[in-house]
Amino acid sequence: xxxxxxxxxxxxxxxxxxxxxxxxxxxxxxxxxxxxxxxxxxxxxxxxxxxxxxxxxxxxxxxxxxxxxxxxxxxxxxxxxxxxxxxxxxxxxxxxxxxxxxxxxxxxxxxxxxxxxxxxxxxxxxxxxxxxxxxxxxxxxxxxxxxxxxxxxxxxxxxxxxxxxxxxxxxxxxxxxxxxxxxxxxxxxxxxxxxxxxxxxxxxxxxxxxxxxxxxxxxxxxxxxxxxxxxxxxxxxxxxxxxxxxxxxxxxxxxxxxxxxxxxxxxxxxxxxxxxxxxxxxxxxxxxxxxxxxxxxxxxxxxxxxxxxx
Amino acid sequence: xxxxxxxxxxxxxxxxxxxxxxxxxxxxxxxxxxxxxxxxxxxxxxxxxxxxxxxxxxxxxxxxxxxxxxxxxxxxxxxxxxxxxxxxxxxxxxxxxxxxxxxxxxxxxxxxxxxxxxxxxxxxxxxxxxxxxxxxxxxxxxxxxxxxxxxxxxxxxxxxxxxxxxxxxxxxxxxxxxxxxxxxxxxxxxxxxxxxxxxxxxxxxxxxxxxxxxxxxxxxxxxxxxxxxxxxxxxxxxxxxxxxxxxxxxxxxxxxxxxxxxxxxxxxxxxxxxxxxxxxxxxxxxxxxxxxxxxxxxxxxxxxxxxxxxxxxxxxxxxxxxxxxxxxxxxxxxxxxxxxxxxxxxxxxxxxxxxxxxxxxxx
Numbered sequence: 001x002x003x004x005x006x007x008x009x010x011x012x013x014x015x016x017x018x019x020x021x022x023x024x025x026x027x028x029x030x031x032x033x034x035x036x037x038x039x040x041x042x043x044x045x046x047x048x049x050x051x052x053x054x055x056x057x058x059x060x061x062x063x064x065x066x067x068x069x070x071x072x073x074x075x076x077x078x079x080x081x082x083x084x085x086x087x088x089x090x091x092x093x094x095x096x097x098x099x100x101x102x103x104x105x106x107x108x109x110x111x112x113x114x115x116x117x118x119x120x121x122x123x124x125x126x127x128x129x130x131x132x133x134x135x136x137x138x139x140x141x142x143x144x145x146x147x148x149x150x151x152x153x154x155x156x157x158x159x160x161x162x163x164x165x166x167x168x169x170x171x172x173x174x175x176x177x178x179x180x181x182x183x184x185x186x187x188x189x190x191x192x193x194x195x196x197x198x199x200x201x202x203x204x205x206x207x208x209x210x211x212x213x214x215x216x217x218x219x220x221x222x223x224x225x226x227x228x229x230x231x232x233x234x235x236x237x238x239x240x241x242x243x244x245x246x247x248x249x250x251x252x253x254x255x256x257x258x259x260x261x262x263x264x265x266x267x268x269x270x271x272x273x274x275x276x277x278x279x280x281x282x283x284x285x286x287x288x289x290x291x292x293x294x295x296x297x298x299x300x301x302x303x304x305x306x307x308x309x310x
Numbered sequence: 311x312x313x314x315x316x317x318x319x320x321x322x323x324x325x326x327x328x329x330x331x332x333x334x335x336x337x338x339x340x341x342x343x344x345x346x347x348x349x350x351x352x353x354x355x356x357x358x359x360x361x362x363x364x365x366x367x368x369x370x371x372x373x374x375x376x377x378x379x380x381x382x383x384x385x386x387x388x389x390x391x392x393x394x395x396x397x398x399x400x401x402x403x404x405x406x407x408x409x410x411x412x413x414x415x416x417x418x419x420x421x422x423x424x425x426x427x428x429x430x431x432x433x434x435x436x437x438x439x440x441x442x443x444x445x446x447x448x449x450x451x452x453x454x455x456x457x458x459x460x461x462x463x464x465x466x467x468x469x470x471x472x473x474x475x476x477x478x479x480x481x482x483x484x485x486x487x488x489x490x491x492x493x494x495x496x497x498x499x500x501x502x503x504x505x506x507x508x509x510x511x512x513x514x515x516x517x518x519x520x521x522x523x524x525x526x527x528x529x530x531x532x533x534x535x536x537x538x539x540x541x542x543x544x545x546x547x548x549x550x551x552x553x554x555x556x557x558x559x560x561x562x563x564x565x566x567x568x569x570x571x572x573x574x575x576x577x578x579x580x581x582x583x584x585x586x587x588x589x590x591x592x593x594x595x596x597x598x599x600x601x602x603x604x605x606x607x608x609x610x611x612x613x614x615x616x617x618x619x620x621x622x623x624x625x626x627x628x629x630x631x632x633x634x635x636x637x638x639x640x641x642x643x644x645x646x647x648x649x650x651x652x653x654x655x656x657x658x659x660x661x662x663x664x665x666x667x668x669x670x671x672x673x
Contacts, residue, residue, distance in 0.1 A: 040458065080646070089316070089657070090649040093397055093458070097596055098645040105638020112633050219635075224466050231459045270474035277463040277470075281449070288455040307316070 011255055016147055017213060019251030021046070021205035021222070023150040025229035026236070026243045027157050028201025033233055034161060035194035036174035036301035040096025041081055042202050043226025044103020049074035049203025050210040051107040054217045055114055063122045067146065067207050074203020075196045077103060082195040086188050089305050104220065114217045122146070122212045146208050151244075153201075158240040170194060174299035177306045187306055202226065224277065231280045235287050237297040246283070253279045316657040326655040331601055331608075334647035335615070341643055351630060359629045360622035360636075370621065372507025376579055377617035380405065380571035380588070382516040382610055384595035386523040387564025389604040393527070394536040395543070396560045400446060400461025401568040402592025403468035404439040408569025410472055411438030413491070413576040413583045416498035417480060423497040431498060431573060439569015440562045442468065447561035451554045457561070465592070476585045491583035500578045512574030516613075519567055523606040536560065568592060589620065590638075597645045616641065 025042050032039050053070025057063050081099050084090040122144045161167040170190055173180045177187045205225070210217050228250060236242035257275045260267065288294060339357065346356040364370045384401040391398045412435030419427055445464060449455040476489035485492075500510040527533040539546040539556055546553065575587050598616050602608030623637030 084646065084649055088650050088653040090652060094600055094645075095649050097399065098642060098649060101593055101597065101638065102642025102646060105635055105640075105642050108635035109633055109639055112635065224463070227459060227462050231463075234456065234459070268474050268478065270470045270477065274467045274470045277466045281455075281460050281463050284459055285449055285453045285455045288449075289453040291454050294454065307318070 011259065013143065014258075015248065015251040015255045016143060017251070018254045019247035020147050020150045021208050021213065021225055022229050022232060022250055023153070023244065023247040024205030024208065025202045025226055026232040026247060027150075027153050027240060028198035028205075029229055030233050030236070030238060030240060030243060031157060031161070031170070031201075032194050032198035033302055034174045034238060034299055035170050035191045036177055036299050036304065036306075037085065037191050037195055038092045038096065038303040039078070039081055039085075039099070039195060039198055040093060040230065041077065041099025041103065041226075042198075042229050043222055043224065044100035044107075045074040045077045045199050045202035046206035046209070046222040046226045046229075047103045047107035047220070048077050048110075049206030050221050051111040051114070051206075051217055053203070053207030054119065054210040055110060057119060057211055058114060058117055063120070063211050066211050067204060070203040070207025070211075071200040072203065074199040074201070074206065076199070078195045078199020078202075079192075081199070082192045086191055086195070086306075089307055092303050092305075100226070108219045111217050111219060115219070117217070119211065119215050121215055144212060146204070146212060150208075154240050154244045161240070171299070174301055177301045177304070181306070181308060187308070191306075202229075205229070228276065228280050231284050234294070235283050237287065237293060238299065239297070249283070250276060250279065315660050316653065317660045318657055322655050327603060330651040330654060331603070331612070331648060333651045334601070334644055337647040337651070338640060338644045341647075342640060345636075345639070346632075351632065356626060356630055356632060360626045360632075361618060363629070364618065364621045364625045368504075368506055372504060372509045373621050374614060374617050375507070375509045375513050377620045378610075378613040379510075379513045379516045379578075380575055380591040381595050381598050381616055382613035383512075383519055383571035383574070384564075384568045384592055385598035385602065385609045385613060386516075386519045386606055387560075387567035388595055389599040389602065389606070389609060390523060390527065390536060391560035391564050392599060393540045393604055394556050394560050395540050396450075396557055397458045398443060398446065398461050398561055398564050399458055399596060400443065400464050400592070401564065401571075401595050402588060402590065403461070403465035404442045404565040404568035405572035405575075405588055405592050406465075406468040406472050407442040408435035408439040408572030409576045409583065409587050410468075410475060410572075411435055411441075411569070412573035413494075414475075414480070416494045416577065417491055417583065419498075420492060420495065423495055425497065427497050428500070428577070431577060432570065435569045435573025435577075436566040437569070439572065440566040442569070443561040443565025444558075447558050450561075451557055457557075472587070473585050476583065480583050489585050493582045494577060498577060499581055500574065508579050510574070510578040512571070512578050515570060515574065517610075519570075520606045520610050523609075527606070532556075532559065568595075594620075594641055597641055600645060601648055619644075 025046055029039065029042055049070035052073035053066040056069035057066025077099060081095055084095045085092050124144045161171060169180070169185055173185060173187050173190050181187050206222060209221055214221065232243055232246040232250070235246045253276050257272045261269050261272055342357060343353045346353040365374065384405060388398055388401055412431040415427065415431045415434050442464060446457040446461040449460050450457045480491045482488070482490055482492045500512055503509045503511065503513060527536065535546065535551045536556055538549065539551060539553055571591065572587060576583055580587065594616050598609055598612045601615070602610070602612035619637050619640050623634055626632040626636065627634050
């Protein structure tokens with residue numbers, strides 16, 4: 001086996017891992033947006049999920065407990081957003097921004113005592129034979145459980161949205177909340193549940209970063225991944241399968257940038273670090289320029305305030 | 311059956327427009343009291359150290375103005391955009407670019423400056439910020455790309471660009487590899503306004519921006535167009551208002567003001583280029599804009615309040631060993647409470663189920 005091919009295996013595996021937090025957060029946000037709510041607080045929910053997951057894992061010694069805590073913390077933040085936007089009818093854009101600003105501060109506060117503490121890595125899958133396969137073995141059969149969970153969430157979300165009655169109702173609420181309300185569906189309750197799900201998924205994505213990907217806690221550990229996840233939902237034109245594609249693309253860009261740095265190619269590392277953000281902008285432009293496609297696929301009530309009496 | 315419900319008011323309550331920011335501040339202080347108590351600090355002492363002690367000296371008041379300056383400059387521009395539903399959240403990056411371009415001139419003409427250098431830096435700073443904001447404007451107008459996401463992504467790009475420059479071209483040649491530039495020379499530094507403080511010419515610019523922002527919104531046709539587009543985009547379309555022009559204008563304007571804020575930092579209190587120009591002024595300015603009700607005068611007051619949260623955080627860190635991150639928590643809480651209480655502008659709270667009220671009226 002040539003040296004290039006030997007390098008390909010670890011790169012592929014790293015790409016899948018780098019895509020995982022984006023996949024969690026973007027799938028969660030996709031369900032939220034399908035219900036007609038725009039939550040710009042993904043970055044804040046990821047950070048709080050990351051720090052709470054890390055803190056609980058350090059205290060209990062169990063990374064499973066950490067992931068559960070991360071999801072719960074993300075959902076808790078999302079509940080705050082839900083109360084403000086759905087019950088108190090606050091502007092969704094402003095509240096989402098507030099959630100991110102609050103999450104940045106809160107996570108830094110909680111994380112005070114946890115900076116620089118090492119934590120045991122989450123064990124990876126090992127299937128004798130399969131994991132040892134060249135090139136694809138490590139990528140497909142040597143990851144840890146969360147990577148597989150994120151992958152499994154893609155068909156699960158698709159199935160829920162397009163093959164179940166509840167999914168149909170959720171989409172109806174997102175397309176036309178007044179009509180759904182007139183049919184007797186509980187618009188606010190359905191949206192609240194969607195928002196909670198989105199928060200839990202963001203929290204999981206954050207916990208994956210601090211417990212598994214890095215693994216450690218540092219202030220602002222998500223470094224814009226929550227925002228990239230928001231862009232991914234648009235890139236995917238609100239389709240779960242395309243979220244996967246987008247997440248892999250960004251995982252690829254992230255890893256490629258690290259490897260170029262590692263190969264000693266003479267480009268300053270700070271300039272290479274811009275790549276994921278620039279790629280997000282470019283991808284967003286390519287998708288958004290097709291106005292008709294966005295209009296066809298975006299939930300029609302996205303971001304609009306609903307009050308049953310109005 | 312709900313015990314508490316919202317009943318639409320006939321029209322927005324003027325009184326509540328002014329009352330809810332005060333209510334939000336009161337609720338934030340109450341929550342801060344509980345938070346300090348839960349963290350094991352004496353809440354009264356902590357709140358005093360945070361919000362009152364910093365204001366007890368001329369130096370402290372000066373610092374308040376120094377910190378309020380970039381916040382107000384950024385928020386005035388952001389608010390004008392928000393009024394037109396143009397969500398520029400890239401003020402942090404635009405501020406950074408203003409520092410890079412304006413501060414870059416100070417380094418380029420090091421040792422050969424003159425009276426002309428400072429005005430040139432100011433123009434360059436504003437141009438740098440406007441240029442950075444022109445990117446989301448172009449992408450929105452030409453390609454329909456959300457300015458929220460593009461302007462935010464550019465914040466990270468700007469930060470990495472600054473980092474690159476500080477480790478490369480901008481680094482002090484005699485600085486032992488520290489990522490800091492030379493100290494700016496006297497003709498590249500904004501003059502001080504009040505002896506014994508660090509209040510500089512930038513604060514005057516901020517006041518001018520408040521006045522100009524008020525004039526633009528209240529007395530010009532462009533301000534009227536901005537308001538109509540923000541309230542009812544369809545009406546603006548029928549009236550033939552050019553929405554693309556307004557997107558360009560609001561983004562360029564807010565970019566230029568943020569750039570000026572960035573230049574004011576490096577040519578003011580910092581006095582050199584370094585990798586940490588802003589503790590998040592561009593993000594906090596979003597809160598300032600909302601807290602100030604997107605109105606220039608409100609923004610001025612809100613700017614001072616948020617400036618207090620920055621210096622209060624520093625003071626409490628030194629006096630009581632409170633973690634610095636408290637500042638961000640306070641800022642976030644304040645915005646939450648404001649958004650939550652804003653419901654009272656258009657709705658009243660009613661207790662008891664709707665049916666019961668109707669029944670009583672009939673009886």
